[in-house]
Amino acid sequence: MTDPAAGKTTRPPVSSSNNRRGDGHDQAAAMDSMYRFTRHIYDLTRRYYLLGRDRLLERVVTGPETATLEVGCGTARNLIKLAGRPVCGRLYGLDASHEMLETASRSVTRAGLPRGGNPPIVLRQGLAEQLDAGRMFGRDELFDTIFFSYCLSMVPTWPGALEAAVNNLKPGGRMLIVDFWDQAELPAVFAAGLKKWLSLFHVHYRPELHAAIAALGDAGNAEVQFESIHHRYAYLATVTKLATDPLP
Numbered sequence: 156m157t158d159p160a161a162g163k164t165t166r167p168p169v170s171s172s173n174n175r176r177g178d179g180h181d182q183a184a185a186m187d188s189m190y191r192f193t194r195h196i197y198d199l200t201r202r203y204y205l206l207g208r209d210r211l212l213e214r215v216v217t218g219p220e221t222a223t224l225e226v227g228c229g230t231a232r233n234l235i236k237l238a239g240r241p242v243c244g245r246l247y248g249l250d251a252s253h254e255m256l257e258t259a260s261r262s263v264t265r266a267g268l269p270r271g272g273n274p275p276i277v278l279r280q281g282l283a284e285q286l287d288a289g290r291m292f293g294r295d296e297l298f299d300t301i302f303f304s305y306c307l308s309m310v311p312t313w314p315g316a317l318e319a320a321v322n323n324l325k326p327g328g329r330m331l332i333v334d335f336w337d338q339a340e341l342p343a344v345f346a347a348g349l350k351k352w353l354s355l356f357h358v359h360y361r362p363e364l365h366a367a368i369a370a371l372g373d374a375g376n377a378e379v380q381f382e383s384i385h386h387r388y389a390y391l392a393t394v395t396k397l398a399t400d401p402l403p
């Protein structure tokens with residue numbers, strides 16, 4: 156298979172579907188319906204409450220040959236920031252929503268990417284839990300970094316998404332996750348209001364997801380670190396896959 160981001164094909168950065176009806180179609184349809192209109196004001200509005208995204212990007216190590224994937228890339232805001240680095244390596248985005256990817260594709264073009272010899276950002280439609288570096292992106296190798304930015308809190312099948320990300324990460328590679336935390340250090344009335352508001356958007360803080368990320372470290376095959384973003388408004392998890400046996 157070819158690697159479009161490596162420049163072996165001339166395929167433009169458009170999305171392509173690998174969803175099968177009846178197999179994750181509901182989540183893709185739900186995301187399309189949620190973002191059909193809001194995608195046009197998404198970047199403007201979300202900058203005020205999707206905190207910690209830039210801190211996550213600071214943790215992404217890029218080099219000439221690195222491959223970085225954002226799962227649930229939305230409008231490609233994060234990937235476009237990475238593409239602005241002098242050396243960004245190969246950048247990939249996966250999202251369930253065709254609607255979001257349309258905006259992402261436009262934003263990539265508007266940003267004038269690729270420039271300075273950087274390869275294009277490759278965008279694909281598909282589900283996090285079905286991530287497959289070869290089938291979806293034509294890659295022969297796994298990824299150096301896979302990150303989720305405010306994505307897993309809206310994925311009902313998050314255990315599959317977590318497992319697929321770990322399986323598609325090179326030994327020594329890094330998985331980064333920024334997402335809503337429990338707001339335990341913020342005023343209770345703020346925390347309760349935020350939870351209610353987020354649930355309108357199918358977004359839920361899941362303590363069991365937090366525990367599952369921590370458990371990746373307990374098995375001894377990964378190192379896991381959590382940082383608090385703004386008094387536990389959100390967390391940033393760094394999971395480094397150790398160069399030993401694959402994670403369970």
Ligand SMILES: C[S@@+](CC[C@H](N)C(=O)[O-])C[C@H]1O[C@@H](n2cnc3c(N)ncnc32)[C@H](O)[C@@H]1O
Nearest residue numbers: 186227228229250251252255282283304305306
């Ligand atoms: C809150 S947005 C975050 C977008 C972007 N990561 C950011 O930081 O601005 C969550 C994104 O996850 C996508 N998403 C939700 N469920 C998904 C799934 N199962 N697989 C892939 N993407 C999914 C949505 O379509 C949406 O674009």
